[in-house]
Amino acid sequence: MGRLHQYFFAYFETFPAPTAETLFLLVLSILAMESARSIRFLYRHFLSSITEKSQNAFYYACSYAKVDYSRFMDVTASMALELIPERLKPQPVFLCIDDTMAAKFVKEFEDVSKLFDHAAHNGCSYLNGHCFVSLMLCVPVWRGHRVSYLAVPLGYRMWRKEESKPELAASMVRQAMPGLSAQRSVIILCDSWYAKKDLLCVVDEYANLDVICNARCDSVIYDLAPQPTGRRGRPARHGRRLSTESDFTLSDERIGDYYIGVRRVLTDLFGRREVLAYVTASEKGQGSRRLFFSTNFPHQMHMYCAWQEKAPLNQAGSSQMPYIPMLCYCLRWNIGVSYYEQKTFWSLCSYMVRSRKGIEMLVNLINVAYCAMKILPYQEEAFSKYRGESVQEFRFALSEGIRRQVFYATFLRNIETGIKSIAFVKGLNLLLQRQNNNWHKL
Secondary structure, three states: OHHHHHHHHHHHOOOOHHHHHHHHHHHHHHHHOOOOOOHHHHHHHHHHHHOOOOHHHHHHHHHOOOOOOOHHHHHHHHHHHOOOOHHHOOOOEEEEEEEEEEEOOOOOOOOOEEEEOOOOOOOOOEEEEEEEEEEEEEEEEEEOOEEEEEEEEEEEEEOOOOOOHHHHHHHHHHHHHHHHOOOOOEEEEEOHHHOOHHHHHHHHHOOOEEEEEEEOOOOOEEOOOOOOOOOOOOOOOOOOEOOOOOOOOOOOOOEOOEEEEEEEEEEHHHOOOOEEEEEEEEEOOEEEEEEEEEOOOHHHOOOOHHHEOOOOHHHOOHHHHHHHHHHHHHHHHHHHHHHHHHHHHOOOOOOOOOOHHHHHHHHHHHHHHHHHHHHHHHHOHHHHHHOOOOHHHHHHHHHHHHHHHHHHHHHHHHOOOHHHHHHHHHHHHHHHHHHHHHHHHO
16 A cells, blocks of 8 residues: 555645545545446445545546646656666667547536447447547567567547647647657557648657658658759649558568558658658558558667567568568557457446646646556565556456455554454364364364
8 A cells, every 4th residue: 555655645735635545545546446437436335434525526537626636647658658667778668549439328528429430340430439639658668588568558538519629639749748758769650540741740840759650541652752853933742642552562561461662752641751651551552552651761760679579570670670660560459459458357438527727737737657567566665576467467366456455444444442452363273273273073
């Protein structure tokens, strides 16, 4: 309990003391219970037994307390960066961007709206609910003698129609970048929904920031500008328009799961900046193709490929070096794994708070507890055996320890006098004698 209080205090140190204590107890209850379906549920089954605070105090702390929960993202990023070993400092870190939806069947929640869900499997592509844009940080750590990227979700922001999702993602990146200024290379990973100028313009604001993104296959791309001819007139700003079908030569063998073609191009998404365009195909000569852009060139990445834990990065030889940015894009799928785990095991979308501020606070508190299960095994040697386990395994073990300490504390508090303790000891001795007699009979 003391170690957990020390860990989570970093998130609440600028908050008023009563609010900080209330939020810590709320996080503690999220870890102790197997489900965090509502504040009322947590209070009835855990919080009411360890505190004299009322249930409304926890609702108030989420919805009305004058605190800035956006700093949770900065604290989590700082903790994750401290886990990077000295030898792995030159390796890039990755910022993954995506969004997820929380379906709600009533309209009493603030900012609830009708959303299009492209992944729906219930016969209808629309739902009532909230959409959250999230940012995940992937940092290199040692796992055995291999380099493994630890994926830590930094935070969630509820999307409203006043601004686009790429604009909201850009504001989150701008908030995170000051804490990443000491990193040699930071690379954004995003899908085609976020490959818009509203987000991609952030790359030009920081010297150490690049992007590897999926893009619409019909995006306009051009060959590089031809050399000046010496004739009068303005020189051409770009070459001819390129086609993903005919102007990219795919690799002779599969790189990972795909045949890949690459060339330097110009595109309106990045202005006059030269970028690498990658075209992938699952089958050579047939099937659809996908388009990717990378502002980071292979010679700038400083990836220790042979040390990587997972294929295809650890299988990339010298002939596959031009495709390293494309192989790194696979790290973006970690954000989908975190969505699945948090929704299935951490009740991320089961909130019952109605206000927008309360919803964001509770969702980010659940995320803070989830991140602790990823970071603590690397911070504390006592928890190191959980580095290769799922966060659910560590949470289960930690919840047992929390409930055990709560039981001992409650037990000692209730034994107020020596008379009560003597009577209790006599009762325990009598129980042990009866158990021993039963074993002898067997």
